[in-house]
Amino acid sequence: MSLVKSLIATTALTAAMFSFAAPAQAQTRIALLVKSLGNGFFEAAARGAEEAAAELGDVEIIYTGPTEPTAEAQIEVINALIAQQVDAIAISANDPDAVVPALQRAMDRGITVISWDSGVAPEGRAMHLNPSSNELIGNTIIRLAADHLPEGGEVAILSATATATNQNIWIEEARKVLPEYEGIDLVAVVYGDDLSDKSYREAQGLMQTYPNLDAIIAPTTVGIVAAAQAVTDAGKIGEINVTGLALPSEMAGHIHSGASQSFAIWNPIDLGYSAAYIAHALATGEATANEGDIIGIGRVGEVMIGENGEAAMSDPFTYDASNVDEFAEIF
């Protein structure tokens, strides 16, 4: 008889573990599906999405994702979201191709699908939201240096490898906007190969070759940290400003020491906020995602859908002494 009793106990236990109260349903349910849970970057994006939901009203954000950052695990979550008949899925994908069949099934069943951060192939989503664009990044890295050089001055770029596609495109875009910044003179582009020691030596070399150097721009997180260290070690804090693209957690120390006045990278809160806004607009039919369409994204502004259904959110977000500590805890 004890077998029967324990079976009843197991059954009751199982039932109890499942009996979560079903929440009242909002008008629009948007799933923010991330690569994996427990990642500060995505937690911050979820905070932004909740902020957008509060502004839009009657929107429920379902923040979800697999434990393992794999496509297979993410597809299981997609299946569960399809079954729940959510109104929209905004995904940061673990694999641009493998999730496509599952997302196509979601779209077949009337669910709006967009991707953000890490994109999905065009046939698997309505649009993709990039945090920024090459033009905006190229402009931002020059502006970061120019902001602290009102009289103009000499700047040099410390890049990753000479063949790094992203960096080369950004440098190309930076050169294009250079004439708009009067007095800013780009004296050299050197390559630290995204290695700490090589980047450090290249930064030292720049300081020796160009004694009047005012700023080093490193559009790579390895390079910017190495350059900031090289400037610190050379005792040139205050003379040379190191800036570029970096993660707040790695740069917080150099911001406080003054080796770097400011740097930039995407803001995950804004990204989650904008993804929620766009998903809501498309799911409710307030907007469409054809090439050339413009979609409003609240306080961040608006985006225009470009080639391949891709859109760029905004300039990279600038971090300085006023906000770096808050974001250093996130990513």
Next chain:
Amino acid sequence: MSAVSHSPRNIPDRLESPFKSALKSWEMLLIIVAIAIFVANSFASPYFLNPWSLSDATFNFTEKAIIALAMAMVIISGEIDLSVASIIALASTAMGFALQFGVDTPTLVAIGLLVGVACGAFNGMLVSGLGLPSIVVTIGTMSLFRGIAYIVLGDQAFRGYPSDFAFFGQGYVWWVISFELVLFLALAVVFYIILHRTSFGRSVFAIGNNPVAAQFSGIRVRRIKFILFILTGLMSGVAAVLLTSRLGSTRPSIAFAWELEVVTMVVLGGVSILGGAGSIFGVVIAAFIMGLVTFGLGLLNVPGIVMSIFIGLMLISVIGLPVVIRRVRARMAA
């Protein structure tokens, strides 16, 4: 002459009636747990009892369950194969590679299955030919097979599989009944017959209980183990075809860490990890239980980490329960 008095002894034909023993069996316990989870899911989420939802849910476990059928036999024979997920990666990579030369769908499937068999034969050769412990061999081939896939693909992907290839992992045989589910159930019947209705199956149990005794009884232990590894290789090849078709692309990280989920399914199904005991029926129900639990919790948007805790607790309690019951019963009898 001393009088020896024998107390009358009654030796029954059977220990219990078949009905009563079936009621107390592991499979019965699993069926009750499965029903409980099904009922609980139906109450917990309004979306659960929908034919399309339930159909979608089966995709989450059919590929793993197909491997679990063969894995059950390997584990019953006292061995283990931890390279199954890596065989999927290598078979899928081979299919993607062949795709670059424009081969048709039947050839793609044949390549997937053949690579699976070849990997299984390699494992089998090392285990039964050289007599190496299977856990060591398959941990090695786990890295080896996936390593080859990484060398071929790096951070790239093979895509552009033909549209009729999509049927295996995305197609439906009738209404909401998917091809994957039908194939799994058909293979379950085949494996049931092999394990429980043939002399080959009896030999597998005999080897798992005592390989030396089995050898002396005239059972060709090494040959049978070799065949078992080929079978897991073949089933991994089948899973590779299904999964590649379902994802429509190949990356070297495909099916990452599936081996542990497959072993979990087998153990939950009542197969003794020490070998010698288990049934295909139990493994089939365990597959459905794991599918229902993960899908049910997914519908409630329970975070994945909580889900793995739940699966872990379920595994421990289902395995621990019979032991506890036996202890309690022994104490009450004493």
